[in-house]
Amino acid sequence: MELNNLSKQPSNKYLGVVVNFDDQKEQATGQGWGWRYKVAIMDSYSNTIDIADAEIEYAICIFPVTAGSGGAGRSKSAKIAQGDVVVLEKISGIPHIVGLYGRTSQIVYGEGRFDAKSGFYGGLKPGNILNNQEINQSSGHCTPRPLNTGSGSDKSKERKTPIDKLAEIGIDAFSAAATGDFVSPIVSVASEFLP
């Protein structure tokens, strides 16, 4: 029986790091085709930049069957960030991303090609709830608890008269209470609109 190409060249698994999105800007900003990322494969590239990140070839994402291909409007997006450590398989010599490692809370960022780096890029900004936590591990994110400090209702903390804020609206915090201290703007209506 004649073997097909894949059998002749069984796929091997590799580890790699998704390079900086600045070096794959076109693809990262949605102007390329498919879901592709430039990955510095650890077996193929050195830590020194002999070949610039921008010159590295794209790897194609493989989705699980539950993600959908887009057919019938069914799809889930890839959520790969720059600096992610991914697992690849080369099929017919072309690297395919088949999985990725979750980041841990012990992550240390660095400058090198294979060093971990923040995934926040461009429009991807830290959110209000989880801030800049970039982890995916069993202990979960550090999720905020309902403390009273938000509304300031913790009365064990020192409170201060908002002297500066009073000054901003023209009120001297140290003067005695007076009528008309707080000035509201006067509605000015042109005479032709008056009844």
Next chain:
Amino acid sequence: MSCSREESYTTGKQFIQADPCKDNTFARIEAYLTNFFDKITKAGNAILNLSNEINFVVDLIGSSITGFTNKMLGSLSDKLSEVIKKGIDALTKLLIASGYGIPAIIGIEKALIPLAQKLVDGIFCAATKVLEGAKDALTDLITGAVKNVLNAGQCVVEQLVGAFTNNLVNIVDSIVGPLVAPIADILNGFGKNIFGFNIKDFLLTGINAIRKIANLFECDDKKVCPASSKYKIDQGLLKDMSEEDENSAWNTIFSGTAISQGATNLATDFERQYGKWNIFGAPLSETGGIGPCQFGNITECGLPTVNFFGGNGVGAAGEVILGNIIDNVDTEGAVGSVLKVGSIVGVNMTEPGSGYGRPPIVTFQDSCNKGYGAYGRAIIDQNPSSPTFGQVTSVVITSEGENYPADIGELPLYISDVIIENPGQDYEEGDTIDGLEIEITEEGDTITINGLEIEITEGRVTNVSVLPGLAYNGLPDLNIQSISGFGAVLRPIMSVVTPQTEFVQVIDCVS
């Protein structure tokens, strides 16, 4: 994993929900002012827009105080109608007795008609003026208070509303007073003082009458009263002010305003309009209206307390049992002298109350709002033949919380009882509760027993017996070690007193 960071800027904010069973105007204003001062006086408030905040709270309070103003002036109108009518009757009798003829009497009474009409118009005019000026008045008062107040409590609200009332009374008296005078002149003009009415006195002493008058217009239908109308975001329902508390607060406001009306040395327009009040910077010795009021930084945080409300019963009370006590490390910017903080692990019932047809809501609070996360569930006796039927017998702690002020000596805690919340299924004889092994010495031999004995019937946990002596410093997890069983939920009831059962000498405490 959790971290100590606020969930949102709304956490801890208070709201007073609509309550069909009582007028909660005072509580509503208190909640608005508490939220306002909490926000504007907290440290590091760089993005605060004070102008917006003042306008916002003025609008909120203004909408609440409109009803109060309408009630006052409505009752004044009713009262004046009543006393004028009585005055005319008395005058008629007096004139007849004095030999006046009917045409003369009719002539005198006719003279009163336009005056009475003017009076009605005057009250309407006064109401319009008060309501139109309410926003300006509240803005003056809030702005004046911002200079001095750091924490809004009940007395702050009493003074602020008192100052508003002072202004209201002055306006109404200045408009309505001159309109009442000619009527009084006619009614009292025949040698007998038959019309005596003082507008200020009525407005400042007639609060009970005002509230009763308001109630007259309500149908006598059965209402479904909520357990509480006070809600705190991220905490839930809190015990609200009772109707008696509200009445007491209003009485304080009116009596304080009455005293304020008699104040002398009113140096500024502000004082002449609103009176002298501590929260606007007047020294306490010159105010005389409402007693000392703590509105500065709080230096003493009390221990947490437990409240019971709802459940159709009354009177349940208890003391909080604290555990897991640690040093307070959250000292940045602190003014309170909280050295230790802890969790709430139990409630020592001091009064079981009565009449509880369903479990009342249990809440925990400390005066500094420092602690968070503790929740409890009341256990009531539902057996009609039991002597404690309808009483709260204990409180199960479903979440211990943390950070509650706990400046007390730590006491060893004991399990006094275990509530079987869910008996589970498929348990077997010999299953034990994990981690409660204790070593005891019996006749010279050291043996290991379990601190809790569980009874299994048809795979379900039906009883848990507590052996004395096992001491804890927190709320233990009661997990049953079992190969086949699952689903049982056991809740320990903690006590600072060792259960009075068979004594076992403990030589190794699990803590």
